[in-house]
Amino acid sequence: MKNTVKHLFGPVPSRRFGRSLGVDLTPFKTCTLDCVFCQLGHTTSKTCQRCEYVPLGELKKELLSWIREGGTADYISLAGSGEPTLHNGFGELIDFIHANSDIPVALLTNGTTLYSPDVRESAAKADVAKVTMSAYDQESFVRLHRPCEGVTFNKLVNGTYAFRRDFKKSLWIEVFLVEGINSDIDNVRRIAALVGSLKPDKIHLNTSVRPPSEETATAVSEERMIELASPFDMCPNVIIPKFNSISPGDELNEVDILEILRRRPCTAVQIAEAFDMHMNEVAKYISRLLYKKLIYSDDRGIGAYYSAVKSKEELVLR
Numbered sequence: 001m002k003n004t005v006k007h008l009f010g011p012v013p014s015r016r017f018g019r020s021l022g023v024d025l026t027p028f029k030t031c032t033l034d035c036v037f038c039q040l041g042h043t044t045s046k047t048c049q050r051c052e053y054v055p056l057g058e059l060k061k062e063l064l065s066w067i068r069e070g071g072t073a074d075y076i077s078l079a080g081s082g083e084p085t086l087h088n089g090f091g092e093l094i095d096f097i098h099a100n101s102d103i104p105v106a107l108l109t110n111g112t113t114l115y116s117p118d119v120r121e122s123a124a125k126a127d128v129a130k131v132t133m134s135a136y137d138q139e140s141f142v143r144l145h146r147p148c149e150g151v152t153f154n155k156l157v158n159g160t161y162a163f164r165r166d167f168k169k170s171l172w173i174e175v176f177l178v179e180g181i182n183s184d185i186d187n188v189r190r191i192a193a194l195v196g197s198l199k200p201d202k203i204h205l206n207t208s209v210r211p212p213s214e215e216t217a218t219a220v221s222e223e224r225m226i227e228l229a230s231p232f233d234m235c236p237n238v239i240i241p242k243f244n245s246i247s248p249g250d251e252l253n254e255v256d257i258l259e260i261l262r263r264r265p266c267t268a269v270q271i272a273e274a275f276d277m278h279m280n281e282v283a284k285y286i287s288r289l290l291y292k293k294l295i296y297s298d299d300r301g302i303g304a305y306y307s308a309v310k311s312k313e314e315l316v317l318r
């Protein structure tokens, strides 16, 4: 049966949040940034404009019906197809979730809107806020994130500091490392100094374990990631990605996706439509299949097509 829920996805298993129900507050893909490592591909609507991208009433209705049907999750995460704080009703939505459920709310933000007192006030309603801090100066910020006009490194840092001053709940910082851009040890130390002064409750070090927006956004190896974690040891909770972790449910989905790719090449969007999955979930499965070398990607000028590897010979040829 076709899923009629439009703005919820999951609950998906995640190392960071356990079983997390995702709430998508923006159309695909609306963001203040166009990060080279974005697993969702290029930002098609790069903007700083805050508005009601998705009617708040629709979001509340879908959430309420999920809650009333007995939905369970470890977190309800405001995330999805872009930057959730661009939705001007996200604070009201958090209040609504708290009024109707005991499930804690996680806000996954790139932090670029936190310079605004209104955004900080709404963001402080979340039980967990995860903010990205991957650059160490304006130049590295532009190289990594290709921001919308008016978004700067200083605004990000100052906004995040101001948020931390008032936010006494759990602050998690994500640091995304890209080989050759911000993975040099001196630069990692500069990022670590910034992150440390925010006194985060957890730090998530990440790299391109999923297919990035740009092929040049090279992943840092697992061994190197362990080395680069040491400047962050001011925080007792530093988590680095598992490069090939998998759960039994994931395995079933992978087999189904592989099956369809054996029959015909598909884009990520086509896979999402075929399986009625959110793009975030599709990106996760594609990355694992690529990692296992069971599929390959082929850029046909209109985006990447994925195909199953048919034989060892084909694998060698690639």
Ligand code: SF4
Pocket: 031, 032, 033, 034, 035, 037, 038, 039, 040, 043, 081, 082, 083, 110
């Ligand atoms: S990684 Fe996040 S912040 Fe960066 S472009 Fe993608 S959705 Fe936006």
